[in-house]
Amino acid sequence: MVVHDVLTVGRSGVDVYPLQVNTPLNEVKTFQKFLGGSPMNVAVAAARLGEDVAILTGVGDDPFGKYVRDEMRRLGVSDEFVITDSNLNTPVTFCELVAEAPFFFYREPSAPDLQIKVSDLPEETVKNCKVFWFSGTGLCEDPSYTTHVEALKMRGRKSYTIFDMDWRPMFWADPEEAKKRYAQCLELTDVAVGNRAECEIAVGEKEPDRAADALLERGVKIAIVKQGSEGALAKTADERAVVPVLPATVINGSGSGDAFGGSLIHGLLQGWGLEKIIQGCNAAGGIVASRLECSTAMPTEAEIWKAINAGTCDVLNQEA
Template identity: 60%
Template sequence: MTASTTPPLDVLTIGRCGIDVYPLQTGVGLEDVETFGKFLGGSPTNVAVAAARYRHRSAVITGVGDDPFGRFVCREMRQLGVYDDYVVTKPDFNTPLTFCEIFPPNNFPLYFYREPSAPDLELTVDDIPMDAVRNAQIFWITGTGLSKDPSRQAHHAALAARARKPFTIVDLDYRANFWQDEAEAHRHVSEILPQVTVAIGNREECRVAVGETEPERAADALLEAGVEIAIVKQGLHGTLAKTRDERVELPVTPATTLNGLGAGDAFGGAVCHGLLSGWSLEKTIYAASTAGAIVCARLECSTAMPTEPELLAEMRTYRDEIAPNVKDL
């Protein structure tokens, strides 16, 4: 990997990037949509954008094709405050596209165009900026980044270089179509849990990672696997977060859902912000839930991420109802 002028990072993510092609009509199947919007996408990329919106230095280790969409990805990253120094061009593969359908409040089918492979899954060990991985305050990986070699080997090398430095975060991020089968996903995701300090996932993702869907048992299993903070998202039932000596469970922040696809990435970006800001676990989880609520009321993902003033204002609105112990807003 060539030398970079990027300063030490607050948040460094690795994994998917691409183009979100989202319909500008809701409640309509793709076959009937007439107009679309084009947005920067990919879960780890969205998390980096969210961190940048909170004024943190962020970057993504990822790959793009040698094509116009790849150039758009890099340009849009820079415009949204994310360093693109670690975006690698893979000329044998196209920059991926993701389409969705929008049927509020809870049906948002995704269609990934990533065949025969995507550039981000073709990252090699040589593509990893090891010094940046070691020095970043937060290093964020996803479970889907482990779904295929050479990306899997690159992730293992990065985690080895990181040497379990706080905060090393895994978004469990299970998507069945990225894997041969669930057993393969369990094997590879569970293998890296002792190398991370924070794990975030919904109940299905926890089932794949540690074999538990009940939130309490899932959090305990993640802690037993070696993580220090286990965060279990329960959809409309809120969020449970546990350490070895603290337990926080909060209901969801109220929201009117337009497109729920960006909520998880907004949640992750706010977790990063809370950890970097030294917030309590309760304030961090409340912020994450609130960021998710803000973004799910908007059409797009990356450009929908809130700023800190916007986030704190929304948190004040619902504090007495959701998190009355959080006073410093």
């Protein structure tokens, strides 16, 4: 078995986006499908930046499941650890291309990615990959939750074990249970990243500096708090970096956090300093927000630094 440098775990499926901007779904006339799911998009973003990436996830035994496998391979992500579940359909997600767009998830009664079992874990890759990335959504239901915990115990908090504190309240019956599970996984994590609301679920703090400090107190080595239009804060035990966003004309902001994550993985593996890492993350997020799609919009490193040097993400789209 090949031990990949990066392993993400969790949600995958098909994203369906309207081809009309600022139009309610009930009025949209044409749609296009894309590869989706946050951990999948993070994997694609890291692969686009040249990293060796695989994902542990599940799909249905259906045409959309075949599409997920075909498209992820096309975009550079190994499907070696993708499980096919014949009892459930591949999830589909719709969203509107409007400000603060809601998501409409079709994942009932459950999703294949929430059915991954401990026996599905690729133990050598889990233990020895350079980056293990997981998200909060994967903790919402068993057997996925138990599988995540076992994987984290296998790693023993080895760097880099990254917790994307992705908070989707529609997936949780009880927010208090989410807080307990987030706290448990933080004890097995060395990098934590999330927005203010996600930090509040994880550590009870949403003010950025207090939230980062609370994450560090849990033993995390790098705490990153995303602040939307105000940029991002990153802290370690002896370093603090606040990096503003890079201006962008937003078309679809739903994939910006995943681009941020893929760039974070790349920056860590390249050994960049903290401020440079977050500069790259913010630029990657802005670039994807300025494009219609998510997975196929992930930038190259050259595009990231071109945008940074120009002072705007729009420079890339002006050339298109």
